[in-house]
């Protein structure tokens with residue numbers, strides 16, 4: 001699963017792990033996620049499933065389209081800021097693969113947001 005060639009799938013796994021790290025630390029949830037984080041995860045998985053770039057997707061931080069709704073975007077930024085660095089020792093393989101993706105994958109040439 002982790003080495004799955006599907007980047008969308010891998011990013012879905014990563015975001016779930018990041019939200020779990022965040023929820024455990026900030027909301028003291030030790031099994032599953034709190035209601036708020038469950039909603040955020042559901043939203044994030046749906047955004048990835050609908051990403052128009054599919055397997056050519058850039059990492060979200062470099063994407064020209066900000067597809068998140070404002071309130072969800074604010075929440076996921078806080079989660080990523082907290083959980084991102086922690087992914088390196090909790091899920092090093094995922095973190096390294098994501099780093100490589102961030103170097104080599106750019107949005108399709110000529111693409112501009114709003115098209």
Ligand SMILES: [Zn+2]
Pocket residue numbers: 022023024027029033034035036037038
């Ligand atoms: Zn939570």
